[in-house]
Amino acid sequence: MAPDNNPFSMSTMFNALQRIHLSNTRLKRLFNLMTSCEGVGQFKDLISTFDQSQLQMMASLLTSDSDYFMEVVSNKYGSRRVQKLLGISDDVDAFFYGAILQRFFDIMTDKYASYVAIRATVVFDQVKKHVMYKYLLHYALDIARIQYGCIALNEVLTDADDPLYRNRLLDVVARDALFLSNDLWGNFVVQHVLKLYDLRCTYRVAVSLRGHCIVEKLLEAEVSMGMVVVELLKCDGDRLMRLARSEFGNFVVLTALRVTQEMNRVDLFRDLVQKLMPLRHLLLRSHGNKIANVLETYEFLRS
Secondary structure, rough: OOOOOOOOOOOHHOOOOOOOOHHHHHHHHHHHHHHEEEHHHHHHHHHOOHHHHHHHHHHHHHHOOHHHHHHHHOOHHHHHHHHOOOOOHHHHHHHHHHHHHOOHEEEOOOOOOHHHHHHHHHHOHHHHHHHHHHHHHHHHHHHHHOHHHHHHHHHHHHHHOOOHHHHHHHHHHHHHHHHHOOOOOHHHHHHHHOOOOOHHHHHHHHHHOOOHHHHHHHHHHEEEEEHHHHHHOOOOOOHHHHHHOOOOOOHHHHHHHHHHHHOOHHHHHHHHHHHHHHHHHHHHOOOOOOHHHHHHHHHHHHO
């Protein structure tokens, strides 16, 4: 009897259902292995005995369906175990790379899944990393305004090893400091960027409407005051002059002068005054007029 090649025949349908059942059974077992709180030892033992083809098969199964993958990495233990699989080989990474990009926003804003994406930006090859950074640039403002996205973005900003993309991310935050600082979680991203000792971002945030308030808050806190003043001292004369003359930046410089005196940081106060003194005549009849008055008072008291 000739084999039944009809795709809609009962035997063909039955075989297909059997394959689906076997596939679902395998996926369920794998899910339990990845997410069980008691499966740590079993997972380690299994991985240690797998060769490359078996690891690729495992990665293929884990990423075969985006919802399935999301369910695994959203689990506390699933996230940790997937992280262990990242960086083993380029072939294995290729499966996870595609799965992460497919659900990038969801993964970056999830409590546990976000750590998978963070780990990927560390261990993936440069080509994959660059694409992930591009996705991050695209979604940065939305990610920053979600609780776990805010945490994940801050982690990437801290650990990013590519200067070009790190600076681009910092620029996105600096450019939209006003927008982000009006958001509960976005505000944490702005403050984190300022704490990274990045002079260019500190300047760009300091001259914005809302940004100067954030920098002033950092100046008011003793733990971060020195950091911000040191960044101001790193400014070249022209940049410091523009900051001191700007509508909002002048408040930052005034606050820096005040808090260094109040906190008895004579060294920082003196260095700041000496840096500003040659600019005093340029600050008159501008938003920096009050700074010029402080400098004049200081010079008078010294004489």
